[in-house]
Amino acid sequence: MNSYILEAVGFIRSTVKGREDAPRQGPEGAPDAWLEIELRFAEALLGMEVGHELIVITWLHEARRDVLKGHPRSDERRPLTGVFYTRSPARPNPLGLHPVTVRAIECTRLKVGPIEAFDGTPVVDIKSASTRADG
């Protein structure tokens, strides 16, 4: 079997505790949140500055992994669509992509936003949003 082990590099700390708090229409109106990065990954933040634009990749740990198709936004008037052509959280590998701006930095905690992710969501990667930062 072709499988790979992802490790959490940190966690989201947000006022969004669950579905009832989450904006339904994407990131519009989503709050800022803190990314708490594990101390052993602290060096991976070297050079980080307020104002930088990042892409945060999360593991949507509450999402179902056995769903391959659905009605976009659960609207049954919309045609059944494969999850690889939606942004539904339910998918075989429930990865979330979040473009954010760095608002504040406190040691290994980054305040970023706007971000639509539940409190406690694992963070698995962070990248520069700029292709000019290619490593």
Added chain:
Amino acid sequence: MNSYILEAVGFIRSTVKGREDAPRQGPEGAPDAWLEIELRFAEALLGMEVGHELIVITWLHEARRDVLKGHPRSDERRPLTGVFYTRSPARPNPLGLHPVTVRAIECTRLKVGPIEAFDGTPVVDIKSASTRADG
């Protein structure tokens, strides 16, 4: 330990066989490639059409996972930078993000491009690039 199991949903089939074939400056000049999706995930492609813009997430299986900082583009004149503020493939969880356009569809194979990924790279997720496709 907080870890999660990713499964390959498919693989990249590309003329880019290794580093010597890869464009060094990001996706400019990168070729098209085929995504071969595993048959058991075929339904997740429902509704896919030529011309759609996607974000393909790969597992960069040849990248080092023990690197936390480096000189961007291996240029020693550039300051040491944490991998969370670069797009270097070497990082704790070596996920690759590839914005692409669908060029052709043949059953469970998608031709997409331009994409800078080595032949044989596992694909772990595919999403619409449009937030209007929110599930």
